[in-house]
Amino acid sequence: MAFILRRPFAITATLRQASKPAQSLSIRAFHNTPLKQQKSFFTPKTTPSLSKSQSIFRGTFRRNYQQPAANNPLAQGDFRQRLLTGAALVGGTLLAVNLIFNRETREDGGMPPYERAYLNDTFMHTGLGIGIIGLAARQLHMSGWSVRLMSANPWLVLGMGLVGSIGTMYGCMATDPNNYVQKYALWGAFNITQALLLSPLMFLQPALLARAGLYTAGMMGSIAFVGATAKQEKYLYLGGPLLAGVAVVALSGLAPLVVPATAARTLMWSENIWLYGGLAVFGGFTLYDVQKVLQHARLAEQGVIRKDAVNESISLELDFINIFVRMVQILGMRNQRRK
Structure with a gap:
């Protein structure tokens, strides 16, 4: 049941990332400013074509984000140094997390081959699904979909996104794994739905x-x-607390829709809960989902359930999307403070 509340929250993240006030990014000011004030873009009596809207957004994109290296100090850094820093960050995180949370290892001598195979199959589908989402989002953005999405009613986008995401997700999970055509068709539709909602990030x-x-x-x-x-089923107890946590984070993500703009302190706290609390919650969901995959592998080996790596990968894809969106916003805020 945890994935039911994850999706609305990633959709809200996308809409808020695309419609942030003008103080964050000038590209978003185009969407938020009334049309009558955008004299250089629109006239009150006519509406520009899709190709013209694309050229406007791409021109703004080039001006804001593709600055020459001479004016962008971040582009002048040594690539090797950045690569080593990133590798050290990932390696240090792996070591620290392993030392803190993994003191009690498995007591059965290691992961059996059937668990390893099922986990690898799940990771393969997760990576393939994320790749489909990224490529589809890029193509949709280039075709002008992002412009139409940002110009649409946010509530309409939210409602259609929920229906499409939850409908395709439940349809995929309810399909028998032996029915390959329907299974992968619904799984592909689920990934395309995520790409439709995340394309403005491009x-x-x-x-x-x-x-x-x-x-x-x-x-x-x-x-x-x-x-x-880790020890078998050590973190499966996190399901209940994580579900409560994601409900709190989801409500904080919806706070700007109901809290007045004058309540700046409240909005600031809700933003922090949405960002950093969301990172903690979906990091916990990743831990829970991986142990759930291993538990399902053991049950499938005993003949209790059927192996279904596609269903397992959906949960991990949602974890990745929610963490990724928050990482984008955190890095964007950091770049704005440096300017």
């Missing part, structure tokens, strides 16, 4: 998205390693 700097993806992969990889090598 307006951001590619280097920022790459860094966020690297940090997300490092964080999830470290936590997944702990979950895979």
